[in-house]
Amino acid sequence: MIQLEKKQLQELEILKHVEDSPQLNNRMAAAKLGCSVKLAHEILRKMVGRGFLHVSKIHSRRWDYFITPQGIAEKARLTYEFVQFSMQFYQEAREQSSQVCRDIVEAGHQTVALLGTGDLAEIAYLGIKEWNLQLIEVYGDREGKFMGHNIFPYDEVDSTAAEIIIISLYNRSQPMTPQYLPVGIPKMDKMVWIF
Numbered sequence: 001m002i003q004l005e006k007k008q009l010q011e012l013e014i015l016k017h018v019e020d021s022p023q024l025n026n027r028m029a030a031a032k033l034g035c036s037v038k039l040a041h042e043i044l045r046k047m048v049g050r051g052f053l054h055v056s057k058i059h060s061r062r063w064d065y066f067i068t069p070q071g072i073a074e075k076a077r078l079t080y081e082f083v084q085f086s087m088q089f090y091q092e093a094r095e096q097s098s099q100v101c102r103d104i105v106e107a108g109h110q111t112v113a114l115l116g117t118g119d120l121a122e123i124a125y126l127g128i129k130e131w132n133l134q135l136i137e138v139y140g141d142r143e144g145k146f147m148g149h150n151i152f153p154y155d156e157v158d159s160t161a162a163e164i165i166i167i168s169l170y171n172r173s174q175p176m177t178p179q180y181l182p183v184g185i186p187k188m189d190k191m192v193w194i195f
Contacts, residue, residue: 008078010035010043011052015067015075018053022064047071093120097127097168097194104164104192105131113137113162115154115185117146121168124194128166136162141182154182167193 010033017032018024029040044065047053052071056064067075101124104112112133114121117140125147128135137160140151157165165188171177179193 007043008081011047012075012078012082014043014047015052015071015078018065018067018071019075022056022066023062024065025061025063090123093123093194094126097124097166098130099127100124100166100192100194101127101131101133104133104166109163110134111136111162111164113139113157113160113165114146114168115139115157115165115181115191116168117142117151118168120170120194121146124166124168136160154185157185158188163190165191167191170195 013032014024014029017029024044026037026041026044029044030037033040033043035043044053044055048055048065050070051068052074054066054068056066058064101112110133112128112135114124114128114135114137116124117138121138121140125135135147135149138146138149138151139154139157139160140146141154142151144151167179167181169180169182171180179187181187181191
């Protein structure tokens with residue numbers, strides 16, 4: 001499977017921003033990347049050093065960045081790798097969710113609840129439908145509906161009537177965290193994770 005490093009995703013974000021607008025400073029980059037100002041400065045400095053960006057100092061507080069032809073090529077390469085990674089992630093998540101739902105059915109369960117309402121939950125929903133499970137509740141961090149089901153707050157998950165709770169969440173800052181749960185949600189025996 002293609003592995004994308006956090007550094008590559010950060011560089012892609014910077015290249016996309018600079019292509020749209022040359023105005024970028026360390027604070028803006030830090031906010032966009034979700035990192036410290038010092039780290040954002042280091043990333044920008046390295047990208048200039050590697051020839052992906054050209055910097056023009058307007059005055060002491062304003063520097064404009066411009067994407068170079070080498071930067072355009074790097075952006076195209078990173079975008080291609082990101083698309084490949086996303087497709088592989090989708091395929092793996094689809095296989096995993098199908099297997100989780102199959103295991104639930106083979107264990108004799110029929111009713112499930114989903115914890116999470118994002119992209120991974122949508123993929124898990126395909127497995128639920130494929131294995132004819134009954135989705136009775138959805139829990140998330142927003143109000144509204146998910147696939148026609150009302151979304152209940154995370155902290156109400158312990159009162160679910162579902163036999164199994166499918167966890168379709170991951171820690172965005174550390175995606176490989178095993179058995180991730182939002183803060184304040186206790187681990188329960190009837191929980192299963194897609195990843």
